[in-house]
Amino acid sequence: MSPTKESDPHSKENPFKTAQRQLDEAAALMELDHAAHELLRWPLRELHVTLPVKMDNGTTQIFHGFRVQHNDARGPNKGGIRFHPDETIDTVRALAAWMTWKTALMDIPLGGGKGGIICNPKNMSAGELERLSRAYIRQLGSFLGPKKDIPAPDMYTSPQVMAWMLDEYSIMQGQNEFGVITGKPLALGGSAGRGDATARGGIICVREAAAALGLNSKGSIAAIQGYGNAGSFAHKLGAELLGMKVVAVSDSKGGIYNPNGFAYEHAVAHKKQTGSVTGFPEAEDISNDALLELDVDVLFPSALEEVITERNAQKIKAKIIAELANGATTPEADAILYSNGITLIPDLLCNAGGVTVSYFEMVQNASGYYWAEEEVHRRLEKKMKTAFYSMQQTAQTRNMHNRMAAYIVAVGRVTEAMKLRGWY
Numbered sequence: 001m002s003p004t005k006e007s008d009p010h011s012k013e014n015p016f017k018t019a020q021r022q023l024d025e026a027a028a029l030m031e032l033d034h035a036a037h038e039l040l041r042w043p044l045r046e047l048h049v050t051l052p053v054k055m056d057n058g059t060t061q062i063f064h065g066f067r068v069q070h071n072d073a074r075g076p077n078k079g080g081i082r083f084h085p086d087e088t089i090d091t092v093r094a095l096a097a098w099m100t101w102k103t104a105l106m107d108i109p110l111g112g113g114k115g116g117i118i119c120n121p122k123n124m125s126a127g128e129l130e131r132l133s134r135a136y137i138r139q140l141g142s143f144l145g146p147k148k149d150i151p152a153p154d155m156y157t158s159p160q161v162m163a164w165m166l167d168e169y170s171i172m173q174g175q176n177e178f179g180v181i182t183g184k185p186l187a188l189g190g191s192a193g194r195g196d197a198t199a200r201g202g203i204i205c206v207r208e209a210a211a212a213l214g215l216n217s218k219g220s221i222a223a224i225q226g227y228g229n230a231g232s233f234a235h236k237l238g239a240e241l242l243g244m245k246v247v248a249v250s251d252s253k254g255g256i257y258n259p260n261g262f263a264y265e266h267a268v269a270h271k272k273q274t275g276s277v278t279g280f281p282e283a284e285d286i287s288n289d290a291l292l293e294l295d296v297d298v299l300f301p302s303a304l305e306e307v308i309t310e311r312n313a314q315k316i317k318a319k320i321i322a323e324l325a326n327g328a329t330t331p332e333a334d335a336i337l338y339s340n341g342i343t344l345i346p347d348l349l350c351n352a353g354g355v356t357v358s359y360f361e362m363v364q365n366a367s368g369y370y371w372a373e374e375e376v377h378r379r380l381e382k383k384m385k386t387a388f389y390s391m392q393q394t395a396q397t398r399n400m401h402n403r404m405a406a407y408i409v410a411v412g413r414v415t416e417a418m419k420l421r422g423w424y
């Protein structure tokens with residue numbers, strides 16, 4: 001795979017083009033200054049790295065990776081690192097821009113960044129993953145730091161990967177630097193409540209959105225597309241906190257469906273044993289596409305970008321779409337869902353529980369004093385509700401869909417900071 005492989009720039013499905021088009025729409029509605037708009041359409045910096053890694057069979061394999069810093073006007077760049085075979089620079093650019101909007105909407109003093117390595121972690125040993133993680137930090141460690149850019153987990157990266165990266169960075173600095181990375185294991189300066197924070201934040205949003213619609217979330221029916229960290233914890237917490245009945249879940253191999261619902265513990269145990277949710281004895285197999293179109297109260301897209309597009313938006317029957325995945329819905333689909341009266345909780349808000357607790361982790365690392373889990377939950381709840389209502393109020397007063405409202409709040413905050421700094 002070429003290191004600079006870009007998605008087709010003319011394709012509407014290029015995530016970076018999508019991110020730029022979303023910004024363009026917000027900029028027009030806000031009558032944003034031309035220079036500020038142009039500045040925000042692009043990352044401020046990006047680094048491409050080439051990584052030689054010794055494999056278990058004695059050969060050396062060359063990997064390619066990126067780190068993109070979209071905008072740090074409001075504070076250091078913040079965002080996860082993905083390990084994925086289909087990673088592209090444009091995906092990382094889009095994800096970095098979405099982090100800028102997410103941290104601004106949540107009103108946490110951070111900017112937006114993202115990283116990625118083109119690799120297939122499912123085919124790599126723990127030793128190979130450790131050497132790859134350390135090689136990545138050696139190549140771009142000087143680009144990172146608690147006051148510059150703070151990575152975190154994203155797709156197919158784990159607290160263990162964060163621990164290796166923290167260790168490599170600390171070796172380079174000659175001292176421990178816990179605040180350089182978040183999503184760390186608890187034993188290494190991680191925060192209580194970070195593990196399920198993405199899903200917890202999403203569930204808080206669903207509760208608020210359901211209340212606004214007059215929907216009783218107890219007994220409400222849900223389908224979850226994607227069963228990684230965010231999707232599986234949404235199953236657990238949806239049932240525990242809201243009394244939801246989850247009738248369908250899926251992963252990259254396919255989906256499962258039982259109209260009577262099934263327990264999180266059973267589905268997770270089956271996936272652990274077999275490597276996939278498919279073939280679950282308590283449900284029938286269905287396709288990922290069919291799952292998206294089920295007649296449910298809440299649909300959680302929790303996997304990759306661009307799963308709800310103009311091709312299937314008209315067929316979506318859910319009353320609420322809770323975007324735990326980044327970039328799950330295209331702008332064309334947004335318009336269709338809005339005109340069909342579907343409430344969409346956009347990624348910028350719905351999955352922001354993760355970065356919000358990452359911010360709490362940084363605060364705890366800086367002070368060297370660690371909070372109890374209940375304290376993290378209490379602070380997360382407050383942040384999520386405040387952001388939810390600022391988005392909802394903007395959507396109602398300006399008569400627009402939630403994503404545009406979230407953009408308007410976020411872009412307003414970032415441009416205010418840029419203006420004060422004299423950037424335009």
Ligand code: GLU
Pocket residue numbers: 078079080081150151152153154155182183326351352354355356358
């Ligand atoms: N990767 C997560 C996201 O997309 C978390 C980022 C973070 O904790 O910095 O929001």
